[in-house]
Amino acid sequence: MLFHVRMDVGVPHDLDPDVRAELVATEKARALELQRAGTWVHLWRVVGQYSNISVFDVADATEMHDLLWSLPLFPYMQVQVTALTEHPSALSAQEP
Numbered sequence: 001m002l003f004h005v006r007m008d009v010g011v012p013h014d015l016d017p018d019v020r021a022e023l024v025a026t027e028k029a030r031a032l033e034l035q036r037a038g039t040w041v042h043l044w045r046v047v048g049q050y051s052n053i054s055v056f057d058v059a060d061a062t063e064m065h066d067l068l069w070s071l072p073l074f075p076y077m078q079v080q081v082t083a084l085t086e087h088p089s090a091l092s093a094q095e096p
């Protein structure tokens with residue numbers, strides 16, 4: 001099941017720089033792990049913003065929810081999630 005997710009990150013300016021660096025490094029390691037597993041299918045930066053647009057391929061909404069909550073930067077994110085389904089006009093939906 002595919003989900004489109006927008007994450008807007010807002011790390012407090014007064015957060016200890018070492019804590020911030022550790023959070024960002026841990027988040028990056030987790031993002032790479034999930035991409036290599038095929039779960040985090042797309043990860044794009046929104047131009048000019050500390051935001052990303054992502055597509056996840058997970059079993060269901062519960063897995064999506066748990067994955068998002070487990071992200072190291074989750075406490076500092078606003079997250080918008082949209083469930084996706086196949087469009088009937090998509091090439092991939094056509095008969096061969």
Ligand SMILES: O=C(O)C[C@H]1C=CC(=O)O1
Nearest residue numbers: 009027028031050051052
């Ligand atoms: O930078 C971000 O958009 C937030 C988050 C998503 C992947 C990652 O490494 O950090």
